[in-house]
Amino acid sequence: MSDHSYVLQGTTGDWEIVVGMEVHAQVASRSKLFSGSATEYGAEPNTQVSLVDAAMPGMLPVINAYCVEQAVRTGLGLNAQINKYSRFDRKNYFYPDLPQGYQISQFQFPIVGEGEIECERDDGSLFTVGIERLHLEQDAGKSIHDLDPNATYVDLNRSGVALMEIVSRPHIRTPDEAAAYMKTLRTIVRYLGTCGGDMEKGQMRADVNVSICRPGQYEKFRADGDFKHLGTRCEIKNVNSMRFIQQAIEYEARRQIDLVEEGGTVQQQTRLFDANKGVTRSMRSKEEAHDYRYFPCPDLLPLEIPQARIDEIKAELPELPADKRKRFVNELGLSEYDASVLAADKDRADYFEVVAAGHDAKIAANWVNNELFGRLNKEDLGITESPVSAGQLGKLVDLISTDVISGKIAKDVFEILWDEGGDPAEIVEKRGLKQVTDTGAIESVVDQLIAENPEQVTSIEKNPRALGWFVGQVMKAMQGKANPKAVNDILRQKLGL
Amino acid sequence: MSVTEDDVRRIARLARIAEPSDRLAALTGELNGILDWIEQLNEVDVEGVEPMTTPVKFPLPQREDAVTDGGIRDKVLANAPSSEEGFFVVPKSVE
Known part of the structure; x- marks a missing residue:
C-alpha cells in the first residue's frame, strides 16, 4: 500500500484521504423505468414525457423488465450478491425537476448487495474496491438556469429514466485511484452493454465522498470497520469527468486540511465542483439525511427475481475485462501493458481477437496498440471506423511473422491498406515488397x-x-x-x- | 410517541406548506391525538411475524422495454402556470 499512498503535508503533520463514490449509471434502455416514454438523448424539451413522468394525479408506475435485468447483469459484473427480494421506496424531496415530490428509489432492500471489483492504477498495479450496493432509481429532469435571470426552465425528458446507483465502500485512497475506479466501472458496464458510459452525455456521473485522516487511521478502519477512525466526509455532487473527479478530490482534501488546522471542524455537507475555478463550494447542508423520510412506495409491489432467471442472466454474461486481461497475458503471452490497453475497451478487444486469431498474438497486439491506434488517434477515428479491417491486419501480421516482409515494409503496406484497401499478400506480391533473405x-x-x-x-x-x-x-x-x-x-x- | 410544536413546524417546512404559526398548538394536539390512537396497535403481539408492506399476493407486474408513450408535450404543459418554448417555467431555483 505504502508505494501508492497519497500523503499531504499540513502545518500540524501528515494527512491522508479516504474516498468513497456513488456512481449513477444510466441504464441503456429504450424506455423509462416506470413509463413507456423514450430515453433518447437530445430530444426537444418535454417531448419524451408521459403523464406518469409529469406526475399527473392518479398515474401509476409500471416497471420496465429490461431495466431490472440490466441491474442484475451489472450486479453480476460487479461480483455482487443479487437480492432475490428487493423493494422500491419513496425518497421525498422538493425540486422543480422532480414533479412527483419524491424519487422512486430503493433504500432498505436494494436489488444488488455486496460485491467487489479489481481496478488498475496508471502504473499497472491492481487494487480492490468493495461495492456496498447497487440500486435502481429514477433520474430527475433537467433545470436550465441561464435562459432567464429570474426563472428556471424545466425539461422533464430525463425525468424517470432508469439509473443504477452503484455505491462503493470508502476503499479509494488517492485521486488517481478514484479515476481508475470510475474507468473500471465504465469498462464493466460497457462490456455488459447495460450503460453507454458516455460521461459527456451524463450517462455516468459520480458523487464523490471525501474525508481526511491521519496516517494509520484508515488501517484501523479497515481492521474493525468503525467509521470513528475516519474524518467527517463531504459529498461532491455530480462530477462528470475523470479529470474533474481528480481535481475535486485534490481541492477538497486541501480545503478540509486547512480548515481543521485553523481550528475548525469539517461539517457533513453536499458540495458542488466548479470546473471553471477548480474549487468546491457548499450546496446545502445534509446533516438531516432522514429528511428524505423514505417509506415503501405504495404504488409498487416488491420485486422478486427467481433464482433461475438470475442463473440465465449469469450464463449469458460476456467475458469481463479483468478476465480478458488475464487470458491475454496467460494464454496469448501478451505483456501486462498490452493486455490491459486492449482489454480496457470491448470494441478494441474484439478487433484484436480477430487480428490475433490464428496469427502471432504478440505481433498482433503490437500492431493494434501502436500502428493502428496511433493512426486512428491521429485521424480522430474510433476502432469501429477503422479503414483497415481486423481480417486485413491479421494477414499483414502473418506476413511479418513468417518473415515474408520486414517490419519497416509492413508499415508501408499498412499505409496502402489504409488508403487503398486490398489484400496484404497481393499488395506485397504485386509491388515486389518481399523481404530479401538471400x-x-x-x-x-x-x-x-x-x-x-x-x-x-x-x-x-x-x-x-x-x-x-x-x-x-x-x-x-x-x-x-x-x-x-x-x-x-x-x-x-x-x-x- | 408524540410530536412537539418544533416537529410540526419542521414537518410543514419539509412538505413545503406554509408554517401554520397561529394554529401550531392546536395542530400539535391533533397530531398527538392521532399518534396516541395509532399507539394502540402496539398492544398487538407481532412477535415472529414478518413485516408486511402489501396484502397483495401476486408478483410485481412488469412491462417490456418499448416506447409506447410520450410525444404529448401540449398535454403535459397544459396545466403549467407558465411555459415557454416547450419548457416549464418556474421561479428561479438555483442554489
Whole structure:
C-alpha cells in the first residue's frame, strides 16, 4: 500500500484521504423505468414525457423488465450478491425537476448487495474496491438556469429514466485511484452493454465522498470497520469527468486540511465542483439525511427475481475485462501493458481477437496498440471506423511473422491498406515488397559499401556503434526489403566486429 | 410517541406548506391525538411475524422495454402556470 499512498503535508503533520463514490449509471434502455416514454438523448424539451413522468394525479408506475435485468447483469459484473427480494421506496424531496415530490428509489432492500471489483492504477498495479450496493432509481429532469435571470426552465425528458446507483465502500485512497475506479466501472458496464458510459452525455456521473485522516487511521478502519477512525466526509455532487473527479478530490482534501488546522471542524455537507475555478463550494447542508423520510412506495409491489432467471442472466454474461486481461497475458503471452490497453475497451478487444486469431498474438497486439491506434488517434477515428479491417491486419501480421516482409515494409503496406484497401499478400506480391533473405544479394551490397567508404570503415573500428550508418545504407540500397537481422549479421562478419 | 410544536413546524417546512404559526398548538394536539390512537396497535403481539408492506399476493407486474408513450408535450404543459418554448417555467431555483 505504502508505494501508492497519497500523503499531504499540513502545518500540524501528515494527512491522508479516504474516498468513497456513488456512481449513477444510466441504464441503456429504450424506455423509462416506470413509463413507456423514450430515453433518447437530445430530444426537444418535454417531448419524451408521459403523464406518469409529469406526475399527473392518479398515474401509476409500471416497471420496465429490461431495466431490472440490466441491474442484475451489472450486479453480476460487479461480483455482487443479487437480492432475490428487493423493494422500491419513496425518497421525498422538493425540486422543480422532480414533479412527483419524491424519487422512486430503493433504500432498505436494494436489488444488488455486496460485491467487489479489481481496478488498475496508471502504473499497472491492481487494487480492490468493495461495492456496498447497487440500486435502481429514477433520474430527475433537467433545470436550465441561464435562459432567464429570474426563472428556471424545466425539461422533464430525463425525468424517470432508469439509473443504477452503484455505491462503493470508502476503499479509494488517492485521486488517481478514484479515476481508475470510475474507468473500471465504465469498462464493466460497457462490456455488459447495460450503460453507454458516455460521461459527456451524463450517462455516468459520480458523487464523490471525501474525508481526511491521519496516517494509520484508515488501517484501523479497515481492521474493525468503525467509521470513528475516519474524518467527517463531504459529498461532491455530480462530477462528470475523470479529470474533474481528480481535481475535486485534490481541492477538497486541501480545503478540509486547512480548515481543521485553523481550528475548525469539517461539517457533513453536499458540495458542488466548479470546473471553471477548480474549487468546491457548499450546496446545502445534509446533516438531516432522514429528511428524505423514505417509506415503501405504495404504488409498487416488491420485486422478486427467481433464482433461475438470475442463473440465465449469469450464463449469458460476456467475458469481463479483468478476465480478458488475464487470458491475454496467460494464454496469448501478451505483456501486462498490452493486455490491459486492449482489454480496457470491448470494441478494441474484439478487433484484436480477430487480428490475433490464428496469427502471432504478440505481433498482433503490437500492431493494434501502436500502428493502428496511433493512426486512428491521429485521424480522430474510433476502432469501429477503422479503414483497415481486423481480417486485413491479421494477414499483414502473418506476413511479418513468417518473415515474408520486414517490419519497416509492413508499415508501408499498412499505409496502402489504409488508403487503398486490398489484400496484404497481393499488395506485397504485386509491388515486389518481399523481404530479401538471400544472403548473396545482401553480401554484394555490403561488399560494395565497404569498398566505397573506407573512412566509415576506419571510424567503425574505433566506434562499433557507428554500425547503424551501414545498416541504414544497406536498407536504402535495397529499398528496405532486406531482412534486418541478416544485414546485421553480414555487416558484423565483414567488418570483423 | 408524540410530536412537539418544533416537529410540526419542521414537518410543514419539509412538505413545503406554509408554517401554520397561529394554529401550531392546536395542530400539535391533533397530531398527538392521532399518534396516541395509532399507539394502540402496539398492544398487538407481532412477535415472529414478518413485516408486511402489501396484502397483495401476486408478483410485481412488469412491462417490456418499448416506447409506447410520450410525444404529448401540449398535454403535459397544459396545466403549467407558465411555459415557454416547450419548457416549464418556474421561479428561479438555483442554489
